Amino acid sequence: MAALTDVQAPPRDRLSRARALHWALAAALVLASAASLEVGATDVRLSALLAKLVQGEALGQMERIVLLDIRLPRLAMGLLVGAALAVSGAVMQGLFRNPLADPGIVGVGAGAGLGAILAIVLGGLLPVWARDLAGNQLVPVAAFLGGWGSTLLLYRVATRGGRTSVATMLLAGIALGALAGALSGILVYIADDQQLRDLTFWGLGSLAGASWAKVAAAGPMIALALGAAVLLGRALNGLALGEATAAHIGIDVQRMKAVAILAVAGATGAAVAVSGGIGFVGIVVPHLLRLASGPDHRTLLPNAALLGATLLILADVIARVVIAPAELPIGIVTAILGAPVFLWILLRRRGLVDG
Amino acid sequence: MSLIAEAIRVRYGGREVLQGVDLAAEAGHVTAIVGPNGSGKSTLLGALTATLPHEGRVRLNGRDIAGMKPWELAAERAVLPQASRLAFPFRVLEVVRLGQQAGTAGDRPDVPLQALARVGLAHHADRTFQDLSGGEAQRVMLARVLAQVWAPVEEGRPRWLLLDEPVSSLDIAHQLQVMEIARRFARAGGGVIAVMHDLNLTALFADRVAVLAEGRLLATGTPRTVLTDTILSRAYGCALRVSAPPPEDVPYILPHAASA
Numbered sequence: 355m356a357a358l359t360d361v362q363a364p365p366r367d368r369l370s371r372a373r374a375l376h377w378a379l380a381a382a383l384v385l386a387s388a389a390s391l392e393v394g395a396t397d398v399r400l401s402a403l404l405a406k407l408v409q410g411e412a413l414g415q416m417e418r419i420v421l422l423d424i425r426l427p428r429l430a431m432g433l434l435v436g437a438a439l440a441v442s443g444a445v446m447q448g449l450f451r452n453p454l455a456d457p458g459i460v461g462v463g464a465g466a467g468l469g470a471i472l473a474i475v476l477g478g479l480l481p482v483w484a485r486d487l488a489g490n491q492l493v494p495v496a497a498f499l500g501g502w503g504s505t506l507l508l509y510r511v512a513t514r515g516g517r518t519s520v521a522t523m524l525l526a527g528i529a530l531g532a533l534a535g536a537l538s539g540i541l542v543y544i545a546d547d548q549q550l551r552d553l554t555f556w557g558l559g560s561l562a563g564a565s566w567a568k569v570a571a572a573g574p575m576i577a578l579a580l581g582a583a584v585l586l587g588r589a590l591n592g593l594a595l596g597e598a599t600a601a602h603i604g605i606d607v608q609r610m611k612a613v614a615i616l617a618v619a620g621a622t623g624a625a626v627a628v629s630g631g632i633g634f635v636g637i638v639v640p641h642l643l644r645l646a647s648g649p650d651h652r653t654l655l656p657n658a659a660l661l662g663a664t665l666l667i668l669a670d671v672i673a674r675v676v677i678a679p680a681e682l683p684i685g686i687v688t689a690i691l692g693a694p695v696f697l698w699i700l701l702r703r704r705g706l707v708d709g
Numbered sequence: 710m711s712l713i714a715e716a717i718r719v720r721y722g723g724r725e726v727l728q729g730v731d732l733a734a735e736a737g738h739v740t741a742i743v744g745p746n747g748s749g750k751s752t753l754l755g756a757l758t759a760t761l762p763h764e765g766r767v768r769l770n771g772r773d774i775a776g777m778k779p780w781e782l783a784a785e786r787a788v789l790p791q792a793s794r795l796a797f798p799f800r801v802l803e804v805v806r807l808g809q810q811a812g813t814a815g816d817r818p819d820v821p822l823q824a825l826a827r828v829g830l831a832h833h834a835d836r837t838f839q840d841l842s843g844g845e846a847q848r849v850m851l852a853r854v855l856a857q858v859w860a861p862v863e864e865g866r867p868r869w870l871l872l873d874e875p876v877s878s879l880d881i882a883h884q885l886q887v888m889e890i891a892r893r894f895a896r897a898g899g900g901v902i903a904v905m906h907d908l909n910l911t912a913l914f915a916d917r918v919a920v921l922a923e924g925r926l927l928a929t930g931t932p933r934t935v936l937t938d939t940i941l942s943r944a945y946g947c948a949l950r951v952s953a954p955p956p957e958d959v960p961y962i963l964p965h966a967a968s969a
């Protein structure tokens with residue numbers, strides 16, 4: 355039986371490590387943001403501008419435009435989108451009780467994309483009052499609805515009596531993604547030239563079209579979704595024990611699931627609406643954080659927002675410098691970095707899919 | 710104070726798995742539910758814990774559970790499921806904390822380790838739950854449940870432990886240890902309902918026994934009145950004799966003969 359001496363040695367506490375990590379990640383985000391403002395196609399450097407300001411010189415017209423209207427909105431969008439993708443990945447993994455669930459992989463991103471394309475191509479058919487009412491929220495809201503519908507459908511198909519079949523989830527995700535992709539393809543045929551340009555730009559998964567208008571379009575929904583997601587920490591921890599046990603420890607499981615699905619759809623939808631399909635952030639970020647400081651969602655979710663934002667901003671910096679003055683779509687960068695990590699997760703824990 | 714279930718009916722598809730079961734459990738007692746596989750024991754526990762849709766009424770300490778919020782229920786009773794799978798690599802101590810946070814002793818930092826010590830696993834506090842053996846995992850889950858209702862009585866109201874086969878994957882020493890924990894919880898004024906397959910342990914530790922067969926209550930009462938040849942033979946569908954030593958020269962080991 356237990357020796358009483360056992361009780362006196364307190365075990366290492368991962369919660370305090372996760373909280374320390376929080377500050378480290380915040381610092382990393384600041385550094386990544388500075389890097390993002392520093393580099394770009396034009397020879398405008400944040401460091402040089404700061405030096406100028408310190409000496410009391412005024413900024414030139416061009417410098418002003420590059421910094422305030424090109425790089426800063428791009429940074430803001432990278433931050434929003436990175437945080438949204440990472441947090442929606444973490445929430446979805448908690449909801450499906452599986453570290454492989456990610457909106458991009460299981461077709462939710464494609465569903466959101468379909469919603470966005472519908473809004474871009476057919477939005478003109480809406481009555482004027484409806485378009486005025488929706489304003490800049492039309493595309494994000496449509497993407498949110500597409501993401502929401504596909505998450506609900508996926509959850510229905512893959513989850514029976516509170517247990518998710520991983521194989522079903524992944525296969526249903528493939529089917530959903532293919533369907534949404536095909537429908538989007540049809541819409542591309544009926545799009546006019548201007549819409550087509552919008553679509554290609556958007557479909558590559560890129561922050562290149564960043565503007566304050568897009569930040570304003572995606573910002574509110576992402577903020578709302580992240581706020582809701584961060585409140586889910588304790589409930590998602592409980593859900594890790596299974597639906598019945600989550601209820602036994604006092605969690606309103608139905609309400610929690612509804613909020614989680616709305617948060618995933620909101621964050622994914624808004625991110626997809628402004629930046630297209632950027633993959634793997636949602637799966638790599640939570641996985642790294644679980645390795646570093648454990649799976650407690652109360653710290654995982656805020657840390658995922660910070661690390662997701664940091665990594666996406668850095669990926670964007672890479673995308674801008676490797677073939678400068680041209681730039682790579684950021685989706686290519688995240689896939690090249692993220693896909694191997696995904697395979698590595700599978701390799702380490704094959705049981706995830708078979709079990 | 711008591712946990713009273715009246716006319717519980719549960720249907721799966723068209724099949725009625727519980728056909729009007731009444732059960733009354735008193736705080737201060739260990740109440741055992743026994744019966745063959747598929748007789749509806751876990752289902753009954755599901756109804757008692759408000760996890761399964763059911764007909765009939767369940768009153769916990771005088772309140773109808775239908776009107777209680779999940780967190781109100783969590784403060785009054787803790788539930789050990791028959792099997793648990795954990796989705797993410799939580800550590801043992803973190804799992805116990807999940808239970809503790811649901812109860813009223815949520816802010817006492819010493820409780821999780823004490824709960825682990827009680828099931829003899831304080832030295833495993835730092836390990837990953839998913840790496841534990843089956844029996845160890847079951848005992849950690851019991852520690853989680855204990856941490857949730859740490860005080861058997863609070864403000865004059867008993868707390869309840871609802872345990873679905875708490876000793877099913879334990880060795881004989883740990884079976885005795887766990888049943889002793891249940892008994893002490895009841896002696897301290899709490900209520901315990903345990904689904905049991907081991908009839909010897911039931912005879913030793915239960916104050917009341919309810920026998921379930923094919924979705925109906927076959928008998929209730931003290932172990933002495935319920936654990937009889939007739940009732941057990943009928944419930945399990947095979948001829949059983951109580952307190953009869955084996956005829957041949959085979960060894961038999963009864964928990965009755967163990968001493969700590």
Ligand SMILES: Nc1ncnc2c1ncn2[C@@H]1O[C@H](COP(=O)(O)OP(=O)(O)OP(=O)(O)O)[C@@H](O)[C@H]1O
Nearest residue numbers: 515721726744745746747748749750751752753791
């Ligand atoms: N989700 C379900 N859907 C359909 N039937 C179910 C479901 N859960 C249980 N049953 C059936 O209900 C009956 C009672 O099940 P229950 O789990 O309550 O049995 P039990 O007495 O706990 O058995 P055991 O001793 O094997 O744990 C069984 O016949 C079982 O097959």
Ligand SMILES: [Mg+2]
Nearest residue numbers: 750751752791
């Ligand atoms: Mg059972």
